[in-house]
Amino acid sequence: MNETVLELEKLTIALPPGADRSNAVSDVDLVLRAGKVTCLIGESGSGKSLVARSILGLLPRPHVRVGSGRILFEGQDLAVAPQDKMRAIRGAKIGMIFQEPMTALNPLHTIGRQLDEVLRIHTPLGNAARRARVLELIDSVHLPEPGRIIRSFPHQLSGGQRQRAMIAMALLLNPRLLIADEPTTALDVTTQAQILYLIRELQREHGTSVLFITHDFGVVADIADEVAVLQRGTLVERGTAAAVLGAPVHPYTRALIAAVPKLVPPVARPAMVRCSPPKRPASPASGWTLISTSPTRMSIPASSPAP
Amino acid sequence: MLEGFARFARNRMALFGAAVLVCLLLLVLLTPVIYPDDPFKLAGPALQPPGDRFLLGTDTLGRDVAAEIAYGARTSLIIGVGATLAAIVFGAVAGGVAGYYRGRTETVLMRITEFFQTIPAFIFALLIVAILSPSVSSEIIAIAAVSWPSIARLVRGEFVSLGGREFVQACAGLGASDARIIFNHMLPNCASSIIAVGSLLIGTAILLEAGLAFLGLGDPNVMSWGLIISAGRAVLRSAWWICTFPGIAILLTVLGINLIGDGLNEALNPRLRER
Numbered sequence: 048m049n050e051t052v053l054e055l056e057k058l059t060i061a062l063p064p065g066a067d068r069s070n071a072v073s074d075v076d077l078v079l080r081a082g083k084v085t086c087l088i089g090e091s092g093s094g095k096s097l098v099a100r101s102i103l104g105l106l107p108r109p110h111v112r113v114g115s116g117r118i119l120f121e122g123q124d125l126a127v128a129p130q131d132k133m134r135a136i137r138g139a140k141i142g143m144i145f146q147e148p149m150t151a152l153n154p155l156h157t158i159g160r161q162l163d164e165v166l167r168i169h170t171p172l173g174n175a176a177r178r179a180r181v182l183e184l185i186d187s188v189h190l191p192e193p194g195r196i197i198r199s200f201p202h203q204l205s206g207g208q209r210q211r212a213m214i215a216m217a218l219l220l221n222p223r224l225l226i227a228d229e230p231t232t233a234l235d236v237t238t239q240a241q242i243l244y245l246i247r248e249l250q251r252e253h254g255t256s257v258l259f260i261t262h263d264f265g266v267v268a269d270i271a272d273e274v275a276v277l278q279r280g281t282l283v284e285r286g287t288a289a290a291v292l293g294a295p296v297h298p299y300t301r302a303l304i305a306a307v308p309k310l311v312p313p314v315a316r317p318a319m320v321r322c323s324p325p326k327r328p329a330s331p332a333s334g335w336t337l338i339s340t341s342p343t344r345m346s347i348p349a350s351s352p353a354p
Numbered sequence: 355m356l357e358g359f360a361r362f363a364r365n366r367m368a369l370f371g372a373a374v375l376v377c378l379l380l381l382v383l384l385t386p387v388i389y390p391d392d393p394f395k396l397a398g399p400a401l402q403p404p405g406d407r408f409l410l411g412t413d414t415l416g417r418d419v420a421a422e423i424a425y426g427a428r429t430s431l432i433i434g435v436g437a438t439l440a441a442i443v444f445g446a447v448a449g450g451v452a453g454y455y456r457g458r459t460e461t462v463l464m465r466i467t468e469f470f471q472t473i474p475a476f477i478f479a480l481l482i483v484a485i486l487s488p489s490v491s492s493e494i495i496a497i498a499a500v501s502w503p504s505i506a507r508l509v510r511g512e513f514v515s516l517g518g519r520e521f522v523q524a525c526a527g528l529g530a531s532d533a534r535i536i537f538n539h540m541l542p543n544c545a546s547s548i549i550a551v552g553s554l555l556i557g558t559a560i561l562l563e564a565g566l567a568f569l570g571l572g573d574p575n576v577m578s579w580g581l582i583i584s585a586g587r588a589v590l591r592s593a594w595w596i597c598t599f600p601g602i603a604i605l606l607t608v609l610g611i612n613l614i615g616d617g618l619n620e621a622l623n624p625r626l627r628e629r
Contacts, residue, residue, distance in 0.1 A: 100523075103526075103527050105523055105526055105527060134529045134530075134531060135529065136529070137526065137527050137528060137529040138527065138528035138529035138530075139529060142527075142528075143524070143527040143528075145520045145523070145524055146520075147520060150519050150520040150521060151520040151521050151523075151524045152521055152524070153521045153525070153539050153543070154521075154543070155542050155543060156539075164528070164530070164538075165528050165529075168528065168529050168530055168531075168534070169529060213524075216528070
């Protein structure tokens with residue numbers, strides 16, 4: 048059950064000249080195993096979404112590209128795979144769900160038509176067989192009245208329903224790997240919990256490997272088997288969820304965990320400290336970042352003027 | 355789609371435009387019945403004012419102005435619609451490819467588009483018709499050649515903004531081919547803008563055609579509104595009806611088509627629909 052599905056070997060994604068750093072991520076090593084949920088966590092701009100897109104070969108053309116390293120999937124290096132090979136893999140062997148299901152679905156097509164299209168692209172199934180499969184998937188993501196849902200347009204469904212439809216679409220062909228790019232960030236907390244539960248349930252049922260991208264440690268605690276922490280393009284810590292959440296080693300991980308709001312009112316809450324002036328940071332250690340190495344007490348760095 | 359028509363029907367100005375267009379289409383369809391004779395045929399004495407025998411009078415050669423207008427309507431519609439369709443097909447493909455692939459492809463295609471746009475449209479159309487020799491098809495080619503850049507730029511802009519939308523990424527992530535993404539997903543999403551701009555283009559094309567015919571570069575064997583005005587301008591002060599009625603026909607047609615375009619844009623645009 049623990050065979051490797053996808054392996055990132057020293058993956059480096061190059062940014063165009065003039066960006067805030069030369070590489071979006073550098074030397075990322077990551078192993079995704081069958082039946083396991085791996086959470087890739089980091090704050091905005093840490094490069095976590097680009098890692099996901101690079102796996103599918105969907106980096107923003109033409110400036111952002113894989114600089115070096117390998118993306119190994121079923122014995123092939125996806126970083127150098129030709130477009131037609133990638134097309135056969137996308138959707139069929141690697142599925143993806145996005146953050147905002149409203150914008151990730153075509154507003155002009157019905158849900159049914161969009162699901163049907165995936166089967167049309169990848170399988171030789173006839174009309175009736177495709178329709179049966181679509182209805183089956185709609186049912187398996189617990190959407191009510193599948194017959195009505197497939198005739199609905201995206202704007203006629205609620206956010207949670209749209210995300211369920213997206214999940215159905217990503218899982219139509221039983222992919223070996225599911226990439227979820229902050230799939231719950233745009234949803235309210237109750238829906239979020241239901242969607243997480245659904246992903247967990249379907250993933251266990253089919254033994255799918257999941258790469259779950261998030262910035263929320265609450266979500267990580269709910270769903271992760273393994274955790275990898277990304278800080279400004281560098282993988283700073285990785286291990287099992289219990290190890291990383293229970294005994295974080297890297298100061299950045301500790302700071303992130305401490306930043307999760309607690310229900311009890313904090314006595315002295317660690318705050319984000321901004322070094323002034325807010326210009327482009329000269330080194331990874333300054334600018335908008337957590338300064339303290341201790342999650343409980345903040346110190347003002349010597350370089351910034353006292354308030 | 356039914357909802358769209360209901361919204362279109364609530365727009366009074368658009369309904370007026372549609373009524374004008376329906377009248378025009380009826381006129382075109384019924385022309386062979388009402389005026390079975392060739393419009394170039396001499397029907398009576400020259401320069402007869404509007405009256406019982408000739409509803410809109412006769413021109414300098416004694417041809418029936420009403421019959422000329424009826425036949426001219428057909429020419430105007432054929433050229434207006436034909437040139438616009440050609441411009442949309444060509445412009446959408448050029449703009450779509452540029453906006454989808456970006457990079458060098460975009461640079462080359464958009465520079466060519468801008469090159470076409472910098473040449474004054476009417477003079478360029480004159481030149482093309484003069485080179486190809488005046489005929490309906492060369493007028494269509496000329497008008498399409500000066501109209502496609504606006505469509506290309508519009509489609510390119512829409513594609514660039516759509517390309518960042520997640521559903522386009524999601525389609526690519528599901529293994530759809532480039533052609534499928536462009537034609538099944540992206541073009542339908544800019545259909546409302548294309549329809550709005552395209553309907554305005556029909557009006558512009560009809561005006562261009564009238565202008566070409568007025569300067570004697572229309573098809574000499576086909577009756578058109580520009581040709582009537584051109585023939586009547588020498589006697590504008592003594593026989594006002596020859597220029598006035600085709601002028602009114604051009605005005606009403608272009609106005610009607612523009613109103614329909616606005617109405618369609620409002621009815622079909624999904625962003626306006628939600629309000």
